[in-house]
Amino acid sequence: MKKLSLPDNFWRRASGHIVLIIIALALLVGWRVGLARSLVEDHGGDTAVTANPATISSDVPSQEPLYNHDELPVITDDSLSPEPYPHTFVGQQPEHHFQTHVVERGETPGGIAEKYNIKAETILGGNPQLSQESSLLQVGVELTILPEDGVLHEVQPGETLEDLVNLYGIPAEEIIAYEANHLEFPYRLYPGTSIFIPGAVRELFVWTPPDLSSVASRTSREGGGVRPVVVGTGTFQFPVNSRNFTQYFWYGHPAIDIALPEGSAVFAADTGTVTYAGWNNYGYGYLIVVNHGNGYETFYGHLSRINVVPGQVVTKGQVIGGTGDTGNSSGPHIHFEIRINNNRDNPCWYIGC
Secondary structure: OOOOOHHHHHHHHHHHHHHHHHHHHHHHHHHHHHHHHHHHHOOOOOOOOOOOOOOOOOOOOOOOOOOHHHHOOOOOOOOOOOOOOOOOOOOOOOOOOEEEOOOOOOOOOOHHHHHHHOOOOHHHHHOOOOHHHHOOOOOOOOEEOOOOOOOEEEEOOOOOOOHHHHHHHOOOHHHOHHHHHOOOEEEEOOOOEEEEEEEOOOOOOOOOOOOOOOOOOOOOOOOOOOOOOOOOOOOOOOOOOOOOOOOEOOOEOOEEEEEEEOEEEEEEOOOOOEEEEEEOOOOOOEEEEEEEEOOOOEEEEEEEEEHHHHHOOOOOOOEEEEHHHHHOOOEEEEEEEEEEEEEEEEEEEHOOO
């Protein structure tokens, strides 16, 4: 028998063990690939899986993203002022509950205000439409009654708490302290809602006639710098033949309104010089202004016709126009003002309403 050499004897004895080792390695690689697949499937992409690229086959699913693209906010063209959703602060919006009052015959703003223990100007503070329409305070009109003196301000787009402080001169702390405003840091205001400004007074716009620094041409119906050339008597008569008052003098309406058919005669309340006669863009409609040369001026608004021109001298009781329904008006009437040194005074003190 031939004797085996050392190498031949070694390979003969070790061949079985080598086969077993190869089989074990193959099983180990297969197990690791299966484990990697199981981890990816079990965690759904939420947990990163680290594996040896050399031992994982190419058909192992790739890792899924850690977030859902559909949940990301959409940026639009108006992204400089985004809506408070989904991740920005959203505060409570104001929640007010006010009483209402229906105007009855014979009531005045002062009487209504006294009934609710507020000032007359607060009637305007809760009903801004009264400053835009001179005859809205009539029988049957429903008024908003504020719980205390102040102004109910409707928030406009872009307005801030600082804007309200500058507009009304009321400290921010007092506006924030009013509970129903529901203001909390960072004190965001919401357009279309209303903020109550305690202690504030709604400012009225006052239109003044052209400056009397020069003599204007009489070809202009509106006037523009007509100098008064006569002095009135200092006493005044009713501007129309009616006593049907639809609104008296108060803070929100510093004049008197007298209703009567359209086209009724309007008289000069005293002798003076016409300084304005024409259309007015600030609510008066067709308007005549007479300067009486003694600090007094009279205003005749909402006219249907004008019978005078700027610079014309008129005498007390002269017909200067006709009543109408022009400008901010809710029916035919005369809007009559008396001013003394540019301050609006109560006409009833002069003509005995």
